[in-house]
Amino acid sequence: MLLYFLQLIGLLVAGYALGKVINLVTLITKEFTEPIVCTLEDPDSTAPVPCPSIFDAPTKALSCIVPAYNEEDRLSSTLDEALAYLQRRRDRQGPQFTYEVIIVDDGSTDGTARVAQGYVRRYGLDTVRLLRVSSNRGKGHAVKRGMLVSRGEYCLLMDADGATRFADLEKLEAGLERVMQPGFSRSPRPSPSAAPTTATSPSSASSGGPSQQGPLGVAYGSRAHLHKDAIVKRSRLRNFLTRGFHVLVYLVAGGRVRDTQCGFKLFTRRSAAILFSNQRLQRWCFDVELLYLAEQLGIPVTEVFVNWTEIPGSKIRFTSIILMALELAVLKIAYQVMGSWAIHSEVMLAKKAT
Numbered sequence: 335m336l337l338y339f340l341q342l343i344g345l346l347v348a349g350y351a352l353g354k355v356i357n358l359v360t361l362i363t364k365e366f367t368e369p370i371v372c373t374l375e376d377p378d379s380t381a382p383v384p385c386p387s388i389f390d391a392p393t394k395a396l397s398c399i400v401p402a403y404n405e406e407d408r409l410s411s412t413l414d415e416a417l418a419y420l421q422r423r424r425d426r427q428g429p430q431f432t433y434e435v436i437i438v439d440d441g442s443t444d445g446t447a448r449v450a451q452g453y454v455r456r457y458g459l460d461t462v463r464l465l466r467v468s469s470n471r472g473k474g475h476a477v478k479r480g481m482l483v484s485r486g487e488y489c490l491l492m493d494a495d496g497a498t499r500f501a502d503l504e505k506l507e508a509g510l511e512r513v514m515q516p517g518f519s520r521s522p523r524p525s526p527s528a529a530p531t532t533a534t535s536p537s538s539a540s541s542g543g544p545s546q547q548g549p550l551g552v553a554y555g556s557r558a559h560l561h562k563d564a565i566v567k568r569s570r571l572r573n574f575l576t577r578g579f580h581v582l583v584y585l586v587a588g589g590r591v592r593d594t595q596c597g598f599k600l601f602t603r604r605s606a607a608i609l610f611s612n613q614r615l616q617r618w619c620f621d622v623e624l625l626y627l628a629e630q631l632g633i634p635v636t637e638v639f640v641n642w643t644e645i646p647g648s649k650i651r652f653t654s655i656i657l658m659a660l661e662l663a664v665l666k667i668a669y670q671v672m673g674s675w676a677i678h679s680e681v682m683l684a685k686k687a688t
Contacts, residue, residue, distance in 0.1 A: 398486075400435060510636065612678055
């Protein structure tokens, strides 16, 4: 009798959890098709700033996307380091090395926007841009929206906390150079119940937008080489939860990247256009979704070790790991079980963008 009762309780709990996951899939799907308002802002003008599209031809060598939510205290040091490096590199390489830094204010309630506006005034709207999200949606959403208005031939994701040394960009570039390829290595795998979609070949891509005329590749910055030191410093519970999260990542996206969550990643423009236009997750696990999408599309990914320092003020909590696990369940169910999230080809995405 007790065993029967426990089984019944287990089924009820499993049903409740599955219902929550399905509701979350539905909500994320709606937010994917009905995105909220984001605006590029000129602090010295009330006139709207036109938003470029990642499907346009690049007009910069590099775009640096900085998602920021309540980062008033940490943003300045990160931007100072990044902009000083970029200026030194421009002095070294010449005027052909052009760049932009896009700060995406994810509905902050502190002075993040004010700090960003100061940098826009100091460096000019063409070099530093502030993209305002009308309400907080999460890091994944902020990164996506910043990438979709970027103008760079290469697009860098960098966290606002400055935990990674910015000069390690050159390590990412070297790693990306080793794996880049001109076209897809295979067609995407269709979802079980979704209409098949095919990635465009280099020849068919010529009929689409300019962003489809470029190499494919992604470099994930990684702290995996610091794993042993991190284990010593963390509590047993934190280590247990972290290991559990890595197991879930392996089940969803495979094991070719050991550290998916480091906030330092470099994309070719064409890869960024395809991956971020398909991205749906808006908070913690968008990095894993990007890896999953790259695997399905045959976009090459490399893992590059970078220098990393833990910065006070981290927003990751024990509960965050639980929420990340929930997002991974959503990812698995929506793409592979329900088949409700289709992976769109780049020609289809380019037409949608216009």
